[in-house]
Amino acid sequence: MTDKQRHSWVSIRDSIREMILNSTYGPGDKLPRDEEFAARFGCARSTVHRAMRDLAQSGLVERRRKGGTMVRRDPVTRATLDIPITRLEVEQKGSTYGYQLIRQSVQPSSPAIMANFGLPEARPMLRVEALHLADSRPYIFEDRWICLETVPEITSVDLTRESANEWLVRNRPYSRCDLRLYARPGTPSDSEILQSSPGDALFVMERTTWIGDAPITSLCAVAHPGYQLFTRG
Amino acid sequence: MTDKQRHSWVSIRDSIREMILNSTYGPGDKLPRDEEFAARFGCARSTVHRAMRDLAQSGLVERRRKGGTMVRRDPVTRATLDIPITRLEVEQKGSTYGYQLIRQSVQPSSPAIMANFGLPEARPMLRVEALHLADSRPYIFEDRWICLETVPEITSVDLTRESANEWLVRNRPYSRCDLRLYARPGTPSDSEILQSSPGDALFVMERTTWIGDAPITSLCAVAHPGYQLFTRG
DNA sequence: TACATTAATATGTAGCTACATATTATTGTC
DNA sequence: GACAATAATATGTAGCTACATATTAATGTA
The missing domain is CATH 1.10.10.10 (Winged helix-like DNA-binding domain superfamily/Winged helix DNA-binding domain)
Structure with missing residues (x-):
């Protein structure tokens, strides 16, 4: 006993x-x-x-x-996803990482972005569209909005050299992260940027982060056809 | 001080x-x-x-x-996904859940399934193809393989009434779960089962579970167009 | 009966000690 | 110098006490 x-x-x-x-x-x-x-x-x-x-x-x-x-009456399957910096993800696969800034501009947050953050009114944000490459082939296209009130320093970062993804992850830890995953058919615009066929199915990851209650960034990342997301072993 | x-x-x-x-x-x-x-x-x-x-x-x-x-030199975005029983997911959205067994047969594990489990040789498995419905519309189609050595009782379960998803989750806790998420274009077969258009992008969740080292089940779940997966708040 | 107050109770947390374990650093021996 | 044995060290875990907190149950009062 x-x-x-x-x-x-x-x-x-x-x-x-x-x-x-x-x-x-x-x-x-x-x-x-x-x-x-x-x-x-x-x-x-x-x-x-x-x-x-x-x-x-x-x-x-x-x-x-x-x-x-x-x-629990209704058990759930609980899985932990690790989403690394895109550059590291590419390099870990043994590929050469590339990065390309497509567009960048200050805009008031769009209704969709406001909804992601749960903001009642628009705020000034930096919108950054960029492409991550693996072995010179399109890997992930990201359309990112960064809250200028929370992250004013971002305006002085040279985003043609360093991706906003990397800068933020290294400099702005977050306290909350919302994630949404889905599939959508590629648009003509996707085809152009990702060099995919119009009929391709694209994997989309939407990610929104806050520090405390302050919005940091909200982004929509569209992966190249064939992309897969795993749980860590 | x-x-x-x-x-x-x-x-x-x-x-x-x-x-x-x-x-x-x-x-x-x-x-x-x-x-x-x-x-x-x-x-x-x-x-x-x-x-x-x-x-x-x-x-x-x-x-x-x-x-x-x-x-950590390379911070990661870590997110926890809750994947509930499909019936509860449907009911939580206020829809009526439906379930339909399409096919069921004992087969030796296919090479793809053996790869998922990391098995060196084939094992007898019960393959179950079934459709989950929300308000009588196709919601998720699952192609599931269940290891008969680990879960022999499954043969005596009436899978026309209760989904394998539900029975397993309620009766077979697992110690390890691998998850793989991706998008793929709908095939003609998908179109038929999910009543989707041939060009649609489909969200796919592959899930493999073990208890200890013993394989339990490996499944490929294909969601209807428009399906989204969230992290829990 | 309705409602506020109080008591009871199970989990949650802080702080302590003692020891276990993994890994690095040091020392000893050939 | 190479390599094995040993010591040192930082985290990991088990066990204890005391108290905090949330929630239910019981009680008292209008």
């Missing part, structure tokens, strides 16, 4: 997960309190707590103060 | 992040040890540890035993 061996929170977590898996506790059931589990396993409450926190983060259980811990 | 107020690990984390942000510590720099930070902030090492663990998980710093903590 009261074995003295140290129990790792990982093994406790796996034990509890196993119980949920083999229906000792089913979806919607309330689990025993942490203390109860601790007594049962012969470990400290903090160890059970850590195990539970992990199970909660992975989406298997749901915890609420006083309410206790419940097995 | 030595203020007695309690410091939350969140505020410690934000302070350290702030320092990295304002270039007190730049990319590639080594940060002070946890104890040093603890003394500086006037808090316990465990609090700094928790803050650091969070920064490491978010991809801003990298930690190694004895090696200490370093600011």
